[in-house]
Amino acid sequence: MKKTLLATACFALGSLSTAVLADLTVAIAGPMTGQYASAGDQIRKGAEMAIADINARGGVLGEKLKLEVGDDACDPKQAVSVANTMVNRKIVFMHGHWCSSSTIPASEVYNEADILMATVSTNPQVTERGLDNIFRIMGRDDQQGMVAGSYIAEAFAGKKVAVVDDKSAYGKGLADEIAKAMEAKGMKPTLREAITAGERDYSGLVTRLKQAGVEVMAYGGYHTEVALILRQAQQAGLQLTVMGGDTMTNSELVTAAGPAADNVMFTFSPDPRKNPDAAPVVEKFRAAKVEPEGYVLYAYAAMQLFEQAATAAGSVDYAALEKAMRGGSFDTVIGNLAFDAKGDQQAPGFVVYRWQGGQYDYAQ
Amino acid sequence: MAYALQQLINGLTLGAMYGLIAIGYTMVYGIIGMINFAHGDIFMVSAFIAITAFTLLAAADVTSIPLALTFVLVVAIFFTSAYGWAVERTAYRPLRGSTRLAPLISAIGMSIFLQNAVQLTQGARVKPIPPVLEGGVVLWDAPGFAVQIGWSQLLIIVTTVVLMIAFTWMITQTPFGRQQRACEQDRTMAGLLGVNVDRTISLTFMLGAALAAVAGVMVTVYYGVVDFFIGFLAGIKAFTAAVLGGIGSLPGAMLGGLLIGLIEAFWAAYLWAEYKDVATFSILCLVLMLRPSGLLGRPEVEKV
Numbered sequence: 001m002k003k004t005l006l007a008t009a010c011f012a013l014g015s016l017s018t019a020v021l022a023d024l025t026v027a028i029a030g031p032m033t034g035q036y037a038s039a040g041d042q043i044r045k046g047a048e049m050a051i052a053d054i055n056a057r058g059g060v061l062g063e064k065l066k067l068e069v070g071d072d073a074c075d076p077k078q079a080v081s082v083a084n085t086m087v088n089r090k091i092v093f094m095h096g097h098w099c100s101s102s103t104i105p106a107s108e109v110y111n112e113a114d115i116l117m118a119t120v121s122t123n124p125q126v127t128e129r130g131l132d133n134i135f136r137i138m139g140r141d142d143q144q145g146m147v148a149g150s151y152i153a154e155a156f157a158g159k160k161v162a163v164v165d166d167k168s169a170y171g172k173g174l175a176d177e178i179a180k181a182m183e184a185k186g187m188k189p190t191l192r193e194a195i196t197a198g199e200r201d202y203s204g205l206v207t208r209l210k211q212a213g214v215e216v217m218a219y220g221g222y223h224t225e226v227a228l229i230l231r232q233a234q235q236a237g238l239q240l241t242v243m244g245g246d247t248m249t250n251s252e253l254v255t256a257a258g259p260a261a262d263n264v265m266f267t268f269s270p271d272p273r274k275n276p277d278a279a280p281v282v283e284k285f286r287a288a289k290v291e292p293e294g295y296v297l298y299a300y301a302a303m304q305l306f307e308q309a310a311t312a313a314g315s316v317d318y319a320a321l322e323k324a325m326r327g328g329s330f331d332t333v334i335g336n337l338a339f340d341a342k343g344d345q346q347a348p349g350f351v352v353y354r355w356q357g358g359q360y361d362y363a364q
Numbered sequence: 365m366a367y368a369l370q371q372l373i374n375g376l377t378l379g380a381m382y383g384l385i386a387i388g389y390t391m392v393y394g395i396i397g398m399i400n401f402a403h404g405d406i407f408m409v410s411a412f413i414a415i416t417a418f419t420l421l422a423a424a425d426v427t428s429i430p431l432a433l434t435f436v437l438v439v440a441i442f443f444t445s446a447y448g449w450a451v452e453r454t455a456y457r458p459l460r461g462s463t464r465l466a467p468l469i470s471a472i473g474m475s476i477f478l479q480n481a482v483q484l485t486q487g488a489r490v491k492p493i494p495p496v497l498e499g500g501v502v503l504w505d506a507p508g509f510a511v512q513i514g515w516s517q518l519l520i521i522v523t524t525v526v527l528m529i530a531f532t533w534m535i536t537q538t539p540f541g542r543q544q545r546a547c548e549q550d551r552t553m554a555g556l557l558g559v560n561v562d563r564t565i566s567l568t569f570m571l572g573a574a575l576a577a578v579a580g581v582m583v584t585v586y587y588g589v590v591d592f593f594i595g596f597l598a599g600i601k602a603f604t605a606a607v608l609g610g611i612g613s614l615p616g617a618m619l620g621g622l623l624i625g626l627i628e629a630f631w632a633a634y635l636w637a638e639y640k641d642v643a644t645f646s647i648l649c650l651v652l653m654l655r656p657s658g659l660l661g662r663p664e665v666e667k668v
Contacts, residue, residue: 033483033488033489034488034489035489035490035591037487037488037489037490038489167638193637194636194637194638195637195638196638196640196641199597200583200587200589200594201374201378201587201628203374203377203378203629203632204371204374204628204629204631204632204633204637204640205632205637207367207370207371207374207633208632208633208637210370210509211367211370211509224490224589227492227588227589228587228588228589231495231587231588232587234495234498234499234514235499235500235512235514235515235516235517235586236370236500236512236514237499237500237502237510237512252490252492255492255493255494256490256492256493256588256589258494258495258498258588259495260495
C-alpha cells in the first residue's frame with residue numbers, strides 16, 4: 001500500500017512537472033479497465049517507460065513528450081468517444097487501440113483529424129480501408145491464421161479439430177483465417193462454433209466438443225474465455241489442446257486455467273525479449289519489476305517509432321510525419337520496422353509458442 | 365443419450381446456482397412486494413468475499429480442501445448477510461410505506477452503488493483463483509462418450525439439495541418461519557399480533573443474502589474467475605427464474621432456477637450456443653405475457 005501511494009505520488013509529481021514543460025502530447029488507448037485490462041496495463045507500462053527514456057534523451061525535436069491515456073474497455077462506442085477526447089487534447093501521435101473492434105471505428109476519427117496512429121490490432125480490415133494515417137506494428141490475422149492453421153494441419157494431422165470464435169472482429173477474423181488455412185492443407189474442421197465472450201458457463205460448448213471427439217480447439221478470441229473453457233473441459237474429463245492468437249500471451253491465463261494452461265499454444269511475433277538489441281531495455285523493465293511480456297515492448301517500440309519518424313521528418317506536421325513513416329526504416333526494441341503502402345509491417349512473421357509451467361516459449 | 369445426460373448435469377449445476385439466487389428475489393417480493401434489484405450485486409459481493417477468503421487461506425498455507433471450503437462458506441455467509449442487512453436498513457426501510465416505485469428505484473441505485481464500490485476498491489479487471497477442486501468422477505462410460513461429473517459440480521448440487529431441505533424445514537417448522545409467513549400474508553395484522561415486523565424483514569434479507577453467498581462461493585469454486593459485473597447477468601437470470609416459478613413462491617424459485625439452467629444447457633447443446641441468453645429472456649417475456657403468476661405462483665388477489 002505504501003509503495004503504491006509513493007508510486008502514485010511520484011507519478012503525480014512527474015506528470016505535473018512534464019505538464020509544465022510539455023509541448024508534444026502523445027497518447028495510448030486500450031482496455032485500461034474491463035476484462036482485458038491487463039493488456040491495457042502492459043501498454044501503459046511500456047509507453048510510460050519509453051517516454052521517460054525519450055525525455056531523458058532530451059525529448060523529440062527538443063520538446064518533451066507528455067502521455068495521455070485513453071480507456072476504451074474494448075467497447076467500440078467508448079473507443080470513438082476516447083478518440084474524440086484525444087483529438088480535443090491535440091495529440092500528435094496515438095498508439096492504439098488494442099481490440100480490433102475499437103481500432104477500426106476510432107481510426108476514422110483520427111483520420112479526419114490528421115493524427116497518426118500505430119496499432120497492434122491484427123484484423124486485416126484495420127489497414128484495408130485505405131486510411132493513410134494508420135500503421136500496424138504487428139502482423140495481420142490472415143498471416144497469423146495462416147501460420148496457426150498450417151501448424152495445426154501438420155502437427156495434429158489425423159486428430160479432430162474444432163474452430164471456435166467469440167464473434168468479435170478480432171476473434172471471428174482470426175478463426176476464419178485459421179479454418180481457411182487448415183482447409184488449404186486438406187484438413188477439414190470437425191466443428192465450427194461460436195460463443196459469447198464475457199459469459200462464465202461454457203459447459204455446453206465443452207460437452208459438444210467432447211461428443212464430437214475433438215482433441216484440438218483452434219480459438220479466435222481472448223484469454224479469459226480460454227481459461228474458462230479449459231477449466232470446464234477439465235471438469236468434464238476432456239483433454240483439450242488450444243491453439244490461439246496473440247492475445248494468449250497474457251499470464252492471467254495461467255492463473256485462471258491452472259496447470260491446464262500448459263495445453264495452450266498460440267501464434268505471436270518472434271519474442272522481442274529474445275532480440276539481443278532489446279536486452280538493455282528488457283533489463284531496465286525487469287529492474288523496475290515489470291516483466292516485458294505481451295504488448296509492453298510493442299508500446300515501447302511505438303513510441304520509439306514516433307521519436308525516429310519525427311526526427312527524420314524534422315517536424316510533427318502530419319504530412320511530413322506520414323511521409324517519413326511510410327518511407328523510413330526504424331530501429332526499435334521489437335526489431336526493424338518498415339511499412340508497405342497499406343501501412344502493414346513489411347516483415348511481420350509469426351511463430352508458434354506454447355505455455356509451459358507459467359512461461360511461454362517457442363513450441364517444439 | 366450419454367450426451368444428453370452430460371448436458372443434464374451441466375444444466376442442473378447451472379440451475380442450482382440460479383435457484384439459490386432466485387430464492388432471495390422471491391422471498392423479498394413475498395414479504396414486502398418489491399423486486400430487490402441489488403440482489404444480483406449482493407451475490408457478486410459474496411463472490412469477492414470468497415476470493416479474498418481463498419487468498420487468505422492460500423497465504424496461511426491451508427491445504428485441506430474441506431476445511432478451506434467450510435471456512436470460506438462461513439466467512440462469505442457471515443459478511444454477505446451483513447451486507448444484506450445493511451442494504452435493507454439503509455436503502456429500503458426508510459422508504460417503507462411510501463410509493464411502490466420508491467424502493468424499486470432505491471434498489472437500482474443500490475445495485476449501481478455496489479457495482480461501482482467493488483470496481484473502485486477491487487479493480488475492474490477479472491480476478492482469477494487457481495482451481496480449488498479439480499477433476500471429477502465418471503458416472504457412465506458409454507461408448508465414445510464418458511459422462512463425467514466434476515467434483516465441484518457435485519458439490520454445488522449436493523449443497524443446494526441440503527440447503528433446500530434445511531430451508532424448507534425452517535420456513536414450515538420454526539417460529540421464525542411462522543412469523544415470516546405471517547408477515548407475508550398480512551404485515552399489519554402480523555404486527556398487531558405481536559410479530560416484530562422490522563426484525564422479520566431484516567432476517568428475510570439476511571437469509572436471502574446468505575443463500576446468494578453460497579451461490580457466490582460455488583461460482584468462485586466452479587468457474588474460478590470473478591469480476592465486478594457478474595452480478596448483473598446472474599441477477600437478471602435468477603430474476604427470470606423467480607418469475608418463471610411464480611414470484612413469491614419458494615419452491616417455484618428453485619424450480620424456475622433449475623428450468624432456466626436446463627433450458628440454457630439444452631439450448632446450447634442442440635441449438636446455437638451463442639444465442640442461449642436469447643432463449644432465457646424470451647422465456648421471461650412469454651411467462652409475463654401468458655402466465656404472469658408463473659408455474660407455482662398464486663394469482664394475486666387485489667384486496668378491496
